[in-house]
Amino acid sequence: MDLCAKLLARDDVRGIKARAIGLQFFGGYLKLTNARKRTMTTDEPSSSISQELITVVSSDGKDFELTVELAQQSETLAKLIANFDYHLKDVKKEPIPLGNIASAQMEKVCVWLKHHQNKKWTPPGKSDVPSYSFDKWTNAYLTIPNSELFELMSAANYLNIQHLYETLCRRIASKIAGKTSSEMRQALNLKSDEEIKAAEIDEEEEEEKEEDDESSSEDQEMSDISLSPEPPIND
Structure with missing residues (x-):
């Protein structure tokens, strides 16, 4: 260690x-x-409330439905449920955005929560x-x-x-x-x-190459403009 x-x-x-x-x-x-x-959960919900559903949304826009009982294994979600009254039946349950968690990870999290819903830790x-x-x-x-x-x-x-x-x-x-x-x-x-x-050197060289290419392109454009024949002047 x-x-x-x-x-x-x-x-x-x-x-x-x-x-x-x-x-x-x-x-x-x-x-x-x-x-x-x-224990694994914070405040134990009543049996009727524990089966109420909430929806969380992953960073890539996928919805996941969880019962309050499952969600309360997450202290973050448990606090949101308590603070915004998500556990009450008459409250409009807006989806909870999880901007830092992609759907692939949230799927794994849900599998874990369901497997451990009746276990104490x-x-x-x-x-x-x-x-x-x-x-x-x-x-x-x-x-x-x-x-x-x-x-x-x-x-x-x-x-x-x-x-x-x-x-x-x-x-x-x-x-x-x-x-x-x-x-x-x-x-x-x-x-x-x-x-x-080596990776840092490669990155620096790539940036320098892009700058050189951009500079060369601008120089070529200026050269083309200077060499262009002037339009004839009509009397």
Whole structure:
């Protein structure tokens, strides 16, 4: 863990994924391990209200219908439901926009919420040793490319679904546990320093080429104008 933290804290590791892990995984996991014990849901809705439907809209415009019971596993949605009275039958239920979550991630989130709707979750205590083993269903759920894991982690963090977020943190930790810095980069698809510098050089050269092409085009246009014969003057 110390080696990984040092790797991700280095100034020369500038990849987006490295920043995401540094900010979300290590900080978020420590926050979770020190959290007070609580259940998966916040305020328990009554049985009649819990089956009321709300609609959320992903960033790419897809609608998702959730019962209040499912939605309250997300602390973000639970607060919206409470603050805007979405749980009341006589309230017009406007769709809730989720501008930071695409439909692909929201579909995965809904699958998770439905699977865990009748389960209780307690965050790990300070002395608990993180477990990298998962049950069959969870292991299958988490068997996705690293890029999708990071996107799903971002969605879980935005919606404040702590049991999903903590599980994703443990999944990523399991991929880098006991590895060298080079092996960590390979496991998480992070670029090396040389690859980052090469990409920056290529980008600079491409920008310079575009500027040169634009300048050459403008010079050619000016040259064509100056060489154009003047129209005859009629007496």
